[in-house]
Amino acid sequence: MSITLPETLVKYYGDEAWHGSIESLLEAKPDKFPEHLKWEEQLHYHEAFLAAEVTRFDYHKAMWNLWQFCWGDGYRKIEKVVGEPKAKWDTFKELAPNAVWDEGLWREYSQDSDTAKYAMLGVDIGNDHLRVAIYVSAGGRKDTMDEHALRAILEGIPENTYEVFEDETVYLTHPSCRLGLKKDDGKAEFDVSELAEICTGVLDRLAKLK
């Protein structure tokens, strides 16, 4: 069970100038042509623009693969924690291309109420990590992590595979998912079986919560 990052992402993470160029191109408005370029350079710009879009697509696709391996249809188990939804789970507004690029791939499972329990699953690929995230709220007006859920998530998993952020979101990873792409070995394949196993365990334990 592995994820191979395409060359676009290997260059994006490994080459600072490439990284800056792609970021800048993704900020560029499609209805503008850079004024410092010449008429005869138009196709170079458009192909560079396309490369930036393809990089963004590749990023999304890599995260989708990570999601499939780690969370899959885990929402069925999440439903047991936060309750079945009255209507469609969500509006997918977090799937806008720039939202995924900026924030990672997230999905929120919540009832149609401000005070109901909700849960969030996410995946994230950065320049030195490949990780997944989970948050289960306790419900009520104060947005805090459910203590029982937190215990269930962390139960029995090795210390070097998780981190609890300030906002109480738990990030899970595995040593095999450390990118280290700046090494010039061109390696971009990562074994995610151990991480996927951790995620399955987390979802199973959550599903057993009363």
Add this chain to the structure above:
Amino acid sequence: MARKTKVSRESDAVLDISIFNDVGRFLQGRLGLSPAVEWYVGKTAKSIEYAVREVRNVDSWRMSAADSVVNVERNLKTVFGDFGRGVHFLNSSRLDWGFELLETQITRGFAQFLNAGTDRWLRVDRCVRLANALDRFGSGQSVTFREALAEAKDAYCATEYGDNAGRIDLLILFFPNLARKRPSAAIAMECKMNADLGAGQLRKYDQMFRKKKLREAGNSGLDIDLPPWIEKYLVARSRDSIGSKHKIGSDWTVVPWGSLFASYEICRGDEGAEIFTSGHLNSDGDFARFMRTVFETGGGKFS
């Protein structure tokens, strides 16, 4: 133009979508559904066709660029300059001083790097390179101006030159002699980052440039002769950031900060630039970090 493009995109269709039209006709004929349903099915078919074509486009882009990294890098370098050569601002990290640079800090920092300490040839190179970078914005620099640059023996970037009527942020002077007297050409740059352009600000500069002498407020405080020809630029976050309420004369060219640095890096590849920059990589590194910082301050955009 947009409509024409759309039509030609559809007429180029290679996918067989007749099945969807058949389904529409079947629904209408057998089930007695309205033409609206047929229209809807047809539209859905078009959407599917378009989506499939888009995916194919991505794949064909990949295949046509089997040497994709080399190919993409070539295009990126056309847009941003050769980041494999020397120290490029995109290869440099921004200065993390915990605050954003103010306009005056940006213009004075820019002048400091253009002046390159005591290195006259590096100074001339940087100022000429900046003139070349600005020329890419289609301002139409005159033949006389370009000749003056070609014959420049020294250059000097002054800050806040002017009088009570106003002070231009940067005035880059090109001298045909080593005595730094009677410049033969100049570039005026009004630099905006967060502040708005003042009412009639550029017009006041135009009046000021009709005088023969100006005094630098920022650095030496010396009077200096003005050359007969001054190329004028307004550097800002973007053309849109200037706002439509300001009337900008046709002899002022608007230049976005990000595009200016990209253009400057492109001009690093100009013939002769290597001669001047070799041996000054540390200095260039500082300049590159400064440019990266201003680039990020301006939102990291180039258009």
